[in-house]
Amino acid sequence: MDLGFAGRNVLVTGGASGIGLACARAFAAEGARVVALDLADGPADVPTVRADVTDEPSVVAGVTEAVGRLGGLDVVVGCAGISGPVGTPLVDTLAADIAAVLAVNVTGQLLLAKHTYPHLSTGGAIVLLASDSAFVSAPGMVPYCASKGAVVALTRALAVELERVRVNCVCPSIVDTPMARGDLGDDALDQADFPVQSPADVARQVLFLAASPTVNGQALLADYGYSARSGFPA
Numbered sequence: 191m192d193l194g195f196a197g198r199n200v201l202v203t204g205g206a207s208g209i210g211l212a213c214a215r216a217f218a219a220e221g222a223r224v225v226a227l228d229l230a231d232g233p234a235d236v237p238t239v240r241a242d243v244t245d246e247p248s249v250v251a252g253v254t255e256a257v258g259r260l261g262g263l264d265v266v267v268g269c270a271g272i273s274g275p276v277g278t279p280l281v282d283t284l285a286a287d288i289a290a291v292l293a294v295n296v297t298g299q300l301l302l303a304k305h306t307y308p309h310l311s312t313g314g315a316i317v318l319l320a321s322d323s324a325f326v327s328a329p330g331m332v333p334y335c336a337s338k339g340a341v342v343a344l345t346r347a348l349a350v351e352l353e354r355v356r357v358n359c360v361c362p363s364i365v366d367t368p369m370a371r372g373d374l375g376d377d378a379l380d381q382a383d384f385p386v387q388s389p390a391d392v393a394r395q396v397l398f399l400a401a402s403p404t405v406n407g408q409a410l411l412a413d414y415g416y417s418a419r420s421g422f423p424a
């Protein structure tokens with residue numbers, strides 16, 4: 191199936207690592223022209239513009255440079271994110287750590303939409319990384335879960351407000367990335383007794399949403415069906 195990305199212009203935040211990098215490579219494999227926007231430089235095969243999604247002048251400068259390189263935007267993917275002090279109970283969590291999670295995961299997505307929308311072509315698409323943590327939790331994840339719930343809500347609000355483009359988000363369960371390994375440790379992922387997605391699995395979800403002209407304002411929960419399970423042992 192031709193997804194229609196050949197020659198299209200794609201910007202991916204967080205594109206230097208993990209899911210964002212997999213998305214950048216997946217779009218490039220479909221023939222798209224891709225620029226990553228990230229705090230860090232990624233691998234050489236993904237051109238990267240350095241910017242901080244929490245800082246509005248930095249976002250404006252980064253988007254301007256990316257648009258200058260690409261000549262326009264057709265798809266924007268918001269993957270930049272942090273997990274914050276995962277494992278720390280809320281009562282022991284510093285206000286500064288809460289603010290940092292919300293700044294990257296929520297404000298960062300809002301600034302991305304604000305400053306890329308004027309450059310997006312009619313019929314373009316924004317796909318944001320939320321998480322299954324918008325819907326389910328484990329202890330020690332309150333700020334992160336709150337931030338991802340906000341991404342689902344702001345996705346729906348943007349889909350209503352932004353008339354020329356579609357806005358959707360993906361909500362994957364645990365994915366094998368540097369973030370997950372940093373939070374859980376290598377052993378937890380290498381000997382996992384729970385299903386673990388690859389970044390390429392999530393990239394497929396992102397490309398599906400970007401390529402589907404009738405899907406708008408949706409949160410795609412990709413969790414192997416776990417959240418559909420009844421608590422009743424039927």
Ligand SMILES: NC(=O)c1ccc[n+]([C@@H]2O[C@H](COP(=O)([O-])OP(=O)(O)OC[C@H]3O[C@@H](n4cnc5c(N)ncnc54)[C@H](O)[C@@H]3O)[C@@H](O)[C@H]2O)c1
Pocket residue numbers: 203204205206207208209210227228229230241242243244268269270271272273294298319320321322361362363364365366367368369370
């Ligand atoms: N890994 C998982 O299990 C998982 C599951 C569901 C959702 N997610 C979400 O997927 C997204 C990508 O996560 P990942 O696991 O690939 O993490 P990652 O740490 O591998 O990659 C995140 C990237 O975001 C960049 N970044 C962080 N803060 C930034 C900022 N202020 N400005 C610009 N770039 C910034 C980092 O430099 C990094 O390249 C995040 O939003 C995360 O919450 C991850």
